[in-house]
Amino acid sequence: MQIQPPTISDAPLWDRLMGNYTFACLMVAAQLNICGLIEEGCNTSEKLARKLQLSHKGINHYLLILNHLGYISIENNQLKNTKLAKNYLDKTSPYYWGEVLLDPFSIYDINHLDKKILTSLKCEYELECKGRSVTDMWQNDEMDNESAAAFTRLMHSQGFASAVKAASNGTFKSVNTLLDAGAGSGTIALAFCDAYPDRNALLFDLGPVCETAKEYVEKFNKKEQITVVKGDLFSANWPTGFDGICFSNVLHDWQEATCENLLSKAFSLLPKGGHIFIHDMLLDESQLTPSLFSFHLFMNHGSQLFSEQQLVQLLTITGFKNPLCHKALGYFSVVSAQKA
Structure with a gap:
């Protein structure tokens, strides 16, 4: 034949x-x-x-x-x-991607990815640092200073360009004092204060992360506008005195129930008329890169990207009104809502 x-x-x-x-x-x-x-x-x-x-x-x-x-x-x-x-x-x-490209934790090692995919499909997630789960280390505030600094710089490389674009688009124009919650290097706080030199921001994250964040605050000459507050997003008392809260590249690391708890906490602390912002890549199942990134998050944390519709649903469940989606840069957007 x-x-x-x-x-x-x-x-x-x-x-x-x-x-x-x-x-x-x-x-x-x-x-x-x-x-x-x-x-x-x-x-x-x-x-x-x-x-x-x-x-x-x-x-x-x-x-x-x-x-x-x-x-x-x-x-x-x-x-x-x-x-x-x-x-x-x-x-x-200011948008140098070197901290990602040098890949200090071998996150993108092609020789390891096939095994990582198979492991994650068994619901065994393995983004590790020094033999321990990174997710557990963040949630339990057990990340050492060196590792926290490396992760913070890596995340800054990935997120700062989009944060600046979002701020320059007027996304945060309704806010006078912005809480950058789980801030990392403070990409949103830095961008917000640069766009509005007469306004202020609070940068809130774990102690080791804040030490690196202070370097960025000094580098961009924002010490007069940004207050750095050390604390655990899950267990510590959050700072007060803000009329806007932003979660930038935060919710995608956690399960939906945890995200709902964080948004409920934000709702309870915001004044009436205050605004919530979620800065992240949005899941669009018709596009390859967001689908790959969502799977990447699943492999590392058992988590996911959220679509615009899913974020709006989470915001509605936790009491927020008037959801809007603002285009930022590339695959990134900001979904906002208000405490009416």
Whole structure:
């Protein structure tokens, strides 16, 4: 019997197979500081190869990948950084993604992901730090200073650009004093205070996290506007004196019941007319990246991304009114509501 040709191309399999290299190439760009070297004058493949003492042939292949990914342009053998690279691969940029790309906890190690997927499907979640569950360490306030600092910097790299975009769009215009709850580096507090120099924010998180957050507050010259308050989001008394609360990249780490408790706590503390904000990537099952990120959260914490509809439902259950969705940056949005 004659072998029949396939009824569909195998190109998608090749795309996914070769796609394993794309993030690895960005990680190497951060490790070698490719963007910085181009800005310093190593603007040809020959100069880069000589500076890094690497194979010229190999560098040519590698730069072609960065060109296809949109991080550099190559014209007449001259290399230029694109806006994408200048925003996210330049160490001097406030939106530098190096803390993610250097992957200090091997979260994105391709050699480990298949095993991690299978483990998580058995409901055994394994984002670990020094042999312990990261989720348990956060919830029990047992994260050591070094690990907390690394995680805080990583999350800042992922979240700051969207926070600034949201604040610049006027998302928080109704607020005079904003509580950044579970703040991490204070991406929302920093962005809010930069957009409104006459207003103030409270940055609330665990002690080890706050030590790193203070570095960002000082770096962006916001010490006069931002008060850093140490405390456990789950067990400590929250600070007072605010008319807005924001959970930025917080709820996606927790089960729905825990999120409902946090929103109920926020409702009880807000004054009448106060506003709640949830800054996060929204689940859209028609898009691959949010679906992948939601599965990534499941693998790490047994948690999930929420869709706009799910967040609105949580806000309604906990007493909030007039929900709105504000576009931020890329896949990120801010869902807001009011205590009527």
